Amino acid sequence: MKKIEAIIQPFKLDDVKEALKGIGVDGMTISDVRGHGRQKGHKEVYRGLEYNVDLLPKVKLEIVVTDQRCQEVVDTLAQAARSGKIGDGKIFVSDIREAIRIRNGDRGESAL
C-alpha cells in the first residue's frame, strides 16, 4: 500500500477531485494548509507598513491506494493539478505498513 500526499493550489482542488473520481478513487482526506516551496509569496501593504507574506494557502490531499494503482493515481493527480506556473505544489509517495477499517476491523488492502 502507498500513501500519496499531494500539496496543490486550492483553486485546482475541484479539477483534481473530478479526475480522481474518473479513475475510481473514491476516498481522500483534504486539509487546508499553508506553506511555500520555491514560490516566494507576495507583498502586502497596510497604511504604509509592508509585509512579505511567504506562507501561502494550499490544499493537502492524502490518499492511500494499493501498490499497483499508485502510478496511475499519481499521474492523474499531477495532470489535473498542473497549471504550469510556479506554486503548483508537490506530490509525495510513501509506504504504508498497515490499514485498519475501524467499523469492522478489516485489515490490509481490504480496508482501503
Place this chain on the structure above:
Amino acid sequence: MKLRVATFWKQRGWCCASFALSPLAAWGQAASPAEERLAALEAAAQAAQGAGDNAWMLVSTALVLMMTGPGLALFYGGLVRKKNVLGTMMQSFSMMALVSVLWALFGYSLAFSEGNAFTGGFRYLFLNGVGAEPNGDYAGTIPHQTFMLFQLMFAIITPALITGAVAERMKYSALLLFMSLWLVVVYLPMAHMVWGKGGLFNAFLGGRIPCFDFAGGTVVHITSGVSALVCAVYLGKRYGYPHEMIRPHSLVLSFIGACLLWVGWFGFNAGSALGASGLATSAFAATHFGAAAATIGWLIAEWRKMGKPSVLGGISGAVAGLVAITPASGFVKPMPALFIGFAAGVCCFYMVTAVKHRFGYDDSLDAFGIHGAGGTLGAILTGVFATREVNDGLKDASGNALPLGLVDGNFGQIINQFAGTLIAWILAAAGTFVILKVCDVLVGLRVHDQHEIEGLDLSLHGEEGYNLES
C-alpha cells in the same frame, strides 16, 4: 427657516387684523375671533416647526450613536488581529454604556449649564430641569432633552476614537478608569469652552475668543486624536511591532464600519444645525463632498507612492475627510468642502505612512494620524473658508450678518482658530498624560506580555470572536 416662518405670519397677521378690527372697534377692546384664530395659527405653525426639527434631531441623535456602535467598532475591529476583535469592539461598546451614565449624572451639566469660561456648573446635575421645554440658548425649537441626548452621542464617540491608539494591549479596567477621568478632565471642559453658554471659544454665546467649530473639530477630533498620540507613546509599542506581521484580520468589517461612519456623519454634522433647516442641508452637502474628495485625495497619493490604491486607503481617506470637514461643515460652501476634503486625504495619508514610521510610535489604528491631523487641518481651514453666505448666525447690532472667515475678509479669524486648536492640543496632551500616570499607578495600563500574545479576547473577556468549528 424659523425666522422666515415667523415673519411670514407676522405680516399676514398685520393685514388681516386691520381688516377685521375696523368693524369691531365699537365693541370695545375684547380680542376678536380673527385675532384668536391668528394666535392659534401662529401657535400651530410653531408646533409644526418644532415637530419637524425634533424629528430630524432624534434621527440625527440615533445616527451619531450608530457611528460608535456598530460603525467604529467594526472599523477598528476589522483592523486588529482576530485574537483581539472582541476586545476592540468591546472598547467602543463600553463607551456607549459608561459615558451615558456619567453624562446623565453630571456630564451634561458640566458641559452645558452656565458656569465660567472653562467649565459648566451644576444646574443640570442628574438631568434636573432637562425636559420637554426647549433651552433657548442652544436650540429654541426642540426639547431640551433632545439636545442633551444629541450631545451625549458626541461624548460617547470621542473617547471611543482614542481606543484606536491603545488597541491590542490595554487592560480593560485601566481603559474604563482612564476614559471616565478623561471625560471629566478633557472632554467636558472642551465641550463647554466651545459650545457651552459663556464658554471661552463660543462664537455665538458670548465667548471671548470666538472660534468656529460647527460639529466638533476641536472638541471631538483634536482632543481624541492628540490624546491618542499621548496614549500610544506612553503605552509603548505592541509586542512584535513593527517587525512581526500585524495585519488587519478583516478589511471587510472595516469597510462596513467606514460606510456606517460616512452615513452616521450626516447626523453628526447636519444634525449640528439643531433643526431641519437649510443650514442642515448645507452641512450635509459639505460633509458628503468633503468625504468624497478626501477618498480621492488619499487614493491618488497612495497610488503614486505605493503603486496600488488600497481599499484600506480608500476608507481611511473617507474618514479623514469627514474629520476635517466636521468643524467647517456648517460654515462652508461645497467647493471649499471639496478642497478641505482633498487636502485632508493627502495630508492624513502622509501622516500615517511617513510621519508615523519616521517617529516610530505605535498609533495602532491611526487615531492621531487621522483624527488629530485631520481635525487640526479642518479647524484651521474653517477660519479660511467660513462664510456668512452659508451661516448668518453672527449678527451686529442692526441685524446684519457679520463676516466669518478669511473669504469674508475677516483675517483675524484664523488667529482665533489657531488659539482654539492650541488650547485643545494642550488640554488634551497634558490632561491625558496626567490621567495615564494616575491609572498606571492605580491599576497598571498594559496587559501582561503573555496575555497580549494570547489576545485580549481570551485573556480579558474569556471568549473568541470566531468559533467557526463549533
